[in-house]
Amino acid sequence: MTIHAANFRELKLDKLSRDFGSFNALKEVSLTITKGEFIALLGPSGCGKSTTLNLIAGLLPATGGGIWLDDKRIDQLRPEERGFGMVFQNYALFPHMSVNKNIGFGLKMRGVPKAEADRRVAEAAALVHLQGQTEKLPGQLSGGQQQRVAIARAIVVEPPLVLMDEPLSNLDAKLRLEMRAEIRRIHNTLGATTIYVTHDQEEALSLADRIVVMREGVVRQVGTPEDLFSRPDHLDVAEFMGFRNTVAGKVTAVNGGTAQIAIGGATVTGRVRESVAVGQSAWVAIRPEDLHPNAPGQSGLVANLVSTEFRGREFVGFAKMEDGTSLSFLAEQKLQPGATVTLGADPDRVLVFTGGKA
Amino acid sequence: MSSVEAVNAIPLKQRLAARGLDGLTMLVLPAALFVVALFIYPFLYGLFLSFTPKAGNAFANYTRFFSDSFLYGTIATTLWLALPVTIATLVLAVPIAFRVRLMKHQRLLTTLLVIPITLGTVLVAEGLLNYLGPQGWFNRTLMTIGLISTPIKLLHNYWGVMLSLVITGFPFTFLLTLSYLTGIDPALEQAGATLGAGPWERFKNILFPLLLPGLAITFCLSFVQAFSVFPSAVLLGAPAGPTRVISIAAYQAAFEEYDYSMASAVAMIMGLVQLAIVVLVLAARGMLYRGPAGGGKG
Numbered sequence: 001m002t003i004h005a006a007n008f009r010e011l012k013l014d015k016l017s018r019d020f021g022s023f024n025a026l027k028e029v030s031l032t033i034t035k036g037e038f039i040a041l042l043g044p045s046g047c048g049k050s051t052t053l054n055l056i057a058g059l060l061p062a063t064g065g066g067i068w069l070d071d072k073r074i075d076q077l078r079p080e081e082r083g084f085g086m087v088f089q090n091y092a093l094f095p096h097m098s099v100n101k102n103i104g105f106g107l108k109m110r111g112v113p114k115a116e117a118d119r120r121v122a123e124a125a126a127l128v129h130l131q132g133q134t135e136k137l138p139g140q141l142s143g144g145q146q147q148r149v150a151i152a153r154a155i156v157v158e159p160p161l162v163l164m165d166e167p168l169s170n171l172d173a174k175l176r177l178e179m180r181a182e183i184r185r186i187h188n189t190l191g192a193t194t195i196y197v198t199h200d201q202e203e204a205l206s207l208a209d210r211i212v213v214m215r216e217g218v219v220r221q222v223g224t225p226e227d228l229f230s231r232p233d234h235l236d237v238a239e240f241m242g243f244r245n246t247v248a249g250k251v252t253a254v255n256g257g258t259a260q261i262a263i264g265g266a267t268v269t270g271r272v273r274e275s276v277a278v279g280q281s282a283w284v285a286i287r288p289e290d291l292h293p294n295a296p297g298q299s300g301l302v303a304n305l306v307s308t309e310f311r312g313r314e315f316v317g318f319a320k321m322e323d324g325t326s327l328s329f330l331a332e333q334k335l336q337p338g339a340t341v342t343l344g345a346d347p348d349r350v351l352v353f354t355g356g357k358a
Numbered sequence: 359m360s361s362v363e364a365v366n367a368i369p370l371k372q373r374l375a376a377r378g379l380d381g382l383t384m385l386v387l388p389a390a391l392f393v394v395a396l397f398i399y400p401f402l403y404g405l406f407l408s409f410t411p412k413a414g415n416a417f418a419n420y421t422r423f424f425s426d427s428f429l430y431g432t433i434a435t436t437l438w439l440a441l442p443v444t445i446a447t448l449v450l451a452v453p454i455a456f457r458v459r460l461m462k463h464q465r466l467l468t469t470l471l472v473i474p475i476t477l478g479t480v481l482v483a484e485g486l487l488n489y490l491g492p493q494g495w496f497n498r499t500l501m502t503i504g505l506i507s508t509p510i511k512l513l514h515n516y517w518g519v520m521l522s523l524v525i526t527g528f529p530f531t532f533l534l535t536l537s538y539l540t541g542i543d544p545a546l547e548q549a550g551a552t553l554g555a556g557p558w559e560r561f562k563n564i565l566f567p568l569l570l571p572g573l574a575i576t577f578c579l580s581f582v583q584a585f586s587v588f589p590s591a592v593l594l595g596a597p598a599g600p601t602r603v604i605s606i607a608a609y610q611a612a613f614e615e616y617d618y619s620m621a622s623a624v625a626m627i628m629g630l631v632q633l634a635i636v637v638l639v640l641a642a643r644g645m646l647y648r649g650p651a652g653g654g655k656g
Binding site: 057078080084085093105110139163 | 543545546548549550551552553554555556559563564567568647649650651
């Protein structure tokens, strides 16, 4: 393998901002990415993750802050001068060029001699398993193959940074899993540095070394997948990481790392993620798979069952509390709609936050 | 046995529908009748008329046309106007369309550009008669600046017709080019940029090849429009000499010599020349990539 990533130490975003008129799509985002990392920018649509990627690529000018590649400031450079590889959501393959020409385009623009370019194109095509397809036009390829061409085209120029903008969102579920593994394999093979934009937490968790959770133009939390999964810093991050049950209550006791929250007539104990004081209102967040019906006689969150769904290994129940809060939980059997259920969770699996829903 | 077949047989109505013939299809009839009455019938009538000359055999009109330089010369005269005009409007339209597609207030500009179309060729010709005349603003300005000492002659010659055709033809060419250009996925250009292609390389390698099939169509439509020039050739040109275009020949045959048969023959020849150029351009277009100008399945 002779294709490998260009050398650099780190990419630094320094208070990077982007306004669209009076709308602040990105507010002073700072982030340092070191060579070899796989970074996922994760967040709901409109959170600024794609804007960040476009600013790094140079497709959008920043309206504030700077981007540094080691000691070189690059935010004033045009995209063709930055030399980052980019994989677009719709692949953006040149429809009038063969697979070979698509992959070789960047090399041609860089004036790489033909013999070397041909060799590298063949190597990149082999890396993404596209041998034998190289004379076809993109329109003659399947979605997954087009995706492979787009990746090969971006990496063949040996960019310091590979930028991917929701590259799997146009593929079907099976292909998505397959390409996910492929993307990580290629990243590892090349020793590339990848910034990957996605709104799919599962994709981010399985691919990334570090995840940057964004919301409304700001970075909410940066951490390893394990960190984010079990120790989200904010309620909105927790919700995004699968803590789908969020219930408001009042703090009745704080004891080191745990707190007790009174909700309705019940008391729920959980791990404190944002410091709370007795008497304050607070939120608890619980994953549906951690919430289950309590044994008869035990207290818990009281709710009325709306429905149960069969999920193969288990049932998922949907219930509504008296104040209208919806809860979903794991059930061992099908339950009667309208029945009253008392739900509880292991205190270690319950997170306590101060903030209302941001 | 036969009764079973009768039951299994697919009803006629369903079989017709499978071939695309059903009640809805009948709705196309009025339009088809319209086309037949307004286009096919007059065309065939003219074709027939052109082969029934006042004197001589069936081909007498055509023989006369191609043996009289005063007549066959009009083909070259018209081509000499229509081809440069078409190319000039395209050469103007492409860079302007490239600029305009990035503008925020496109609609205002496109509206301004549509105005010459709605005004029609005659009004534009009348305007140019004043503007380009010896006492017009154009010459006066140039003389005031001191660029010229005597007025340039831009009327009643080739240039007057050429200019008016470019002015009246440009909006159409431009709007068509713009719509083809905006049909190209902007992500393709961005992809080109991230791969290291500067503006000129992006134009040369990505946008222009994808625009070319559309430009071929635009060329054909603009050319056909310019080839049938009549009002500006008469009003701004020298209809007896350098701008004696083919439609003038047809007009003279019909309304000065009252030879409708000859006029029909000239019209047929005019149509054939247009057809030949269009077929040529479309054949060349057939060799280009003509698929969607998008970047993927997205």
